Amino acid sequence: MAAVQFGVLGPLAVSTDAGEPVVVPGTKVRVLLADLLAHRNQVVSADRLIDDLWGEDVPANPAGALQVRVSQLRKALNDAEPGARELVESRPPGYLLRTGAVDADRFAELATATDVDRLTAALALWRGDAYADVADAEFARAEATRLAEQRLLVHERLADARMARGEHDLVAADLAELVARHPLREGLRALQMRALYATGRTSEALDSYADLRDRLVDELGLDPGPELVALHRRILEQDAGLSAPPKTAIIRNSLPARLDGLVGRAEALTELRALLPQQRLVTLVGPGGVGKTRLATEAARELVLPDGAHLVELAPLPVGDPRVADEVLGALDRREAAGASVSAVDR
Structure with a gap:
């Protein structure tokens, strides 16, 4: 089934699995979606939905009006993510929104x-x-x-x-x-x-x-x-x-200063945080400019490591360049002693 992300921890938000925002048109359609999200994976009766959407100001044909709003919601979801219309199921005596991709559920997990x-x-x-x-x-x-x-x-x-x-x-x-x-x-x-x-x-x-x-x-x-x-x-x-416990020694990092907030990467950042304690090496892949370095430094910034977290810029060096070792030592602030017999690579 097509993946669509729903957000209720703030104003109602909908996005594709790739993070693209989904426009849900019309106040009544948004209220309908919010109602289904509040009761996600449960059938909400048509009578209740009609009451929640219109209250005492019920239209002449309430069942037909509700069906129109359901169709509009399905179309908005399907236009953004083909197949997503199936998320809204018709189940007697009403409708059901089937989803596990809601920020409130992720919050409950964490x-x-x-x-x-x-x-x-x-x-x-x-x-x-x-x-x-x-x-x-x-x-x-x-x-x-x-x-x-x-x-x-x-x-x-x-x-x-x-x-x-x-x-x-x-x-x-x-x-x-x-x-x-x-x-x-x-x-x-x-x-x-x-x-x-x-x-x-x-x-x-x-x-x-x-x-x-x-x-x-x-x-x-x-x-x-x-x-x-x-x-x-x-x-x-x-x-x-x-009393407060004694302060630990200051750990110095070599990460760039944070100039602004990281937007739209909460899920990826959470996944990365979970992986790092379990793996010796975690590699981020993707096209140039999508924000791999920013995501990595944001995750590294929060790590508590005995010798700090460090960024080593290797992009300017050709593959196999022995100066990689010098760059690593430089990031760790480890300098060669005069007359040292051990090479940077061996160190």
Whole structure:
């Protein structure tokens, strides 16, 4: 069956397997697609679809109007990817969208991880609020809320994983915006307090707790939970167990500086991240100018290696040129000692 990619982690997005955007014409057709995506791989009754699309403003021939919108959706998919019309199946008592290529499903896969790279990749799939252009529709509300909660849980898991690597100062900065948007979420507050305390900002950690306590009392008539109260006590007692682990030595890389964001390569980058720890050599192939080097350096930038990650530019050298060894040594900042008897190739 033809492959089409669907995105619901933001405004509705559709693309071919090659990454080309697919235009889905008409508001009603887009709402229909969003409804089918929210219930993907399940039959949605025609009556429900009609109600979701038109509400009380039902057309004179609702079943016929729905069939027209289904035909338009199938045509849009098929024009972009021949055979894709078969993704939308007619199944009594309604219709079914059969697909496994939805960014929300990929997010759910990555969200169960505990390592920084996969959790970062999970959050990189988001382009805004889930089902952003139909978020007020009843059919999308529960799913959008569920995904938003999962997103926050991944943010918390990622912050915890990064603090385990000693990145307390960066985590404290990143959590400031999240806490401002979700001021009553105790999990985020706990992470923020730990990060602030570990970077020596004890008064700010205590202020964060006081702010949450006051908000809970004023808005909900509640007190902070026992885990947060215990954390507050540990900070007051200056518990050594909350201190940041010693910083590791600075690892220097020889990768080019990132000048802008990497767009449209989230899936390839995720696949590459998964391959690198398992293989000694991973080769990217494709026509010149498609972005192989950019993809490779982006993946390498996130690797944690004892001696850093390095880029060796070999394109200017002819095949078999012995200066390859010199280029590698140069990228590693290893220079020949005067009078050395061992050649660069042997080194």
